[in-house]
Amino acid sequence: MPITDIFRHISQAPTNPAAKAAPRAFDVADLYRGPASDLEPVEAAAGPLDEKLRQAYFWIVNSAIISPHYDIEYNESAPAASFTFGDTKAKVSLPSGQSYSSYVLLPLLNFALRRRCLLVGGPGRGKTSIAILMGILAGYSLREVRRGMQHGQPQMTVADLFGNPLPADLVNAQRMEDVRVAWRSWLAMRVKIIDEYNRIPTRTQSALLTVMADNYAEMFDQVIELPEAAWYLTANDDAGGGTYQVIEALRDRIDVVVRALAFNNRFLGDLLYRIEEGIKPEEVVPAGIIFTEAEIERMHREILAVTLAPELRRRVEFFAGQFEFLEGAAEQLDYRTKDTAKLAGADVHLLLAGETGKDRLKDLGQQTRNGLSVRSLMTVLLFAKAVAYLRGTRAVALEDLRQIIPFVLHDKLAPDPDAPFFEAPGNAIYRVDRIGWIRKLFDLSCAEYDRLNLDRDDPVAALGDEFARGLEGLGEAEVRARLVKIERLLADWSRGRKLYGPLVDDILKLKYLHQRYTNYLRWLTWKK
């Protein structure tokens, strides 16, 4: 290929090449493959869609959104080179693997997964532009996408959002269900865009919540079921700068937060060219990267089929286990959580500060005011699978988790800025840099996991595997032996071990196993 096309050209497949043996088989369909691309009708494309997703990514970064950032770094071995600049030792690594711009990658993964993405950043950073591009990727025309975009404003009513009852029905109807509603067309779209969602009044936010959370809308006893959709919400300032406070439940429904990256002024020439030539990238999206409804559905299934190895799952468990535990929150171990303190209206920071005996720098749970919800953990797993899929692999790698976790947990993990960790030399920056902080948390968690040698020596995992093989045919002697094993392990741990979050999870897992075996033993005894 002579030159990299900027606006119309889709990156030639494979966009993430791997070494392959020369194929012996040939296909008569090869006759129609050549310099003219994107010829097959989209319905006919039967292969995995990750290549198309990558092509869409590269088209957006190369042609549409000028985002020359590679902040999601992948290295095939060690980085090609690293440099530090300035007194603050700003580190710049030149990645040796295919790396990505989070600002484009995450909205695209959100598109593939049909989840809810919040784009935050100052005005004019391209938040709305990327959301519009996602709508066009879903097969809508530019006009449809623009008409379907909802602009948050302080007077926005539920009727503005959902539609209006038919005036004739309002006059003639004898019962509420006789009032038909003219639903707004955007509700049926597979990409939904809410611009400046934090300017929507609270009551309308609640109505929006039902659509986002449960995929249906209700007015006048009329209900409309909606298709699975990728949501894009934008906010200029997500830290309370909107007209209305965003309700907690709505915030919690947001799966991933993407921050608009700064424009690199070295690319002003590209902007000038667009101005002079009247080029609007959203008007020239290549047909080859537009997904049909069936393709989006299939892509979603393919993403779910990406595997996550048990070893990696254990690391996620260990990481997630760091945050919820709060030693001073209750008497019984099960209730010693930050949620207990929060429900009681207690100050989590004070309770955390009151703990003794633990290394407060080492305890990652000291850094947050909350734990992780089940929903956020599911989102982590989904987005990790999606990024692995986009990279062309069919198994999640540790680096996939490391790169994706900060964006998913961005609004989910609330830092405690007064925690000792942030007072430590060089850590003050993490009070501001949420992405860097969460990534640091994951790195620290993995380092601790390695130190404890849990990949090789994890007695709870071994006991869990043993239990997972089933109780069918298990004799009384064996059950008693397992119970003793659990009790010995707990006794061992109770001697002088400090209580950290992951250990609490392990203890409660052992308690669970002990209870299951105890119940089984009772049944065995009764059977005799």
Next chain:
Amino acid sequence: MEEVIPFHRSLAAQRGRLNAKFAAARHAHPALDPAVVLEHLGAVVGPIVSAVAAIRPAAADATLDALFDLSLELMGEGVLGRPATGDRGRCNDCEVGLRRPDPADEKPVLSRAKDRLRDGCSGFEPPSLEARRAAVAEVWGTLLPALPAHIAAEPRRVAGSLTNALYNLASTPGARPAVWLATMRTVGPDCPDVAALLKLGQVAAWLAGLAHYRAAALALCRELAPDLACGALGISTDDQGPTTDEASLDVILDRLAADPWLLPQAAALARPAGTPALKLATRAGAFRGFGGVFLAPPTVTWADGQFYVRDGDAWWLLSADLFGATLLRADAPIKPASRAPDAPFRVSQAAEIVCGPHRAAFPELIAVSSWAADAKTLVVTSPLSHAVYLFAVMSERVCCG
């Protein structure tokens, strides 16, 4: 004053968008010349859009949009549009250029195959970029305007697929793009839909020399309507013997599948015509310095029902039949053998080929480095040549130059 035709109306309707697309394409390909694009639009795209508008006016705008995009893409790649030099190129078989098609190209396939046999063309000259560019221009200039119904249905798919097909044929040493073009021009308009047209193109590609498509093309013939399949194969409906009814076509295809050196028209006859004789059917490959694929005189082997040729460490899959021979890079075969169990061929100590009752000596057999055979074909290599020689028992006179 120039008459306003549907093409002009489509241009006017999409002026802003098309201008923006051109500006975007030129940003990526600064060499794109506005004058050349305009000339191409007027001289090449215009007639196609007008032909489409004549049968389906509503499809004119979409056709222009798709062909404009495709044109910019192909011009950006340097395979479409006015060539940089005055030389219009010459295809590997001297058959495709920016010239009017030779009436000989319109001959039925039997005549073309006979011509090829008579002319004894080895056809392994290297294809040039100019030849490919000329082939693409021929598709746009003569084939696409002849297929307005198909273009109207799926403009990008049809125009792009046919462009790629002829480009690939023009890139394959020994293939005859003009034969493919002639078949598509004569039989293509009869195809009821795009799917049939593209199947016809695949069959025609086999008949134009892409021998590795043989098995798939024969299968596709069974999916095509009998008159289309017969049209592609050059079996006219008034020939002697079985012609266009489906059962007869099946018999013809079975015979063709069984013998790669059988002419379709001969397969349609109840009795074989002519006296079979052992012939040098064709030769394939050449020294890489002369546009071939081999760095050293190759050797041949047989495995899994196919011929494999190697020169040192590299392996090629050799496919050959009456219509051509191709060499495709391949992995090393797992269980190579000298010949198929049912191969009737032997190369005697006296440098003679023996095949059942047939026996003949050829000058190419003076020095034999290797040979392999299946039921119908003997492949011989020589330490003195970068070509492989294919022998078969055939009914027609064969002369390989």
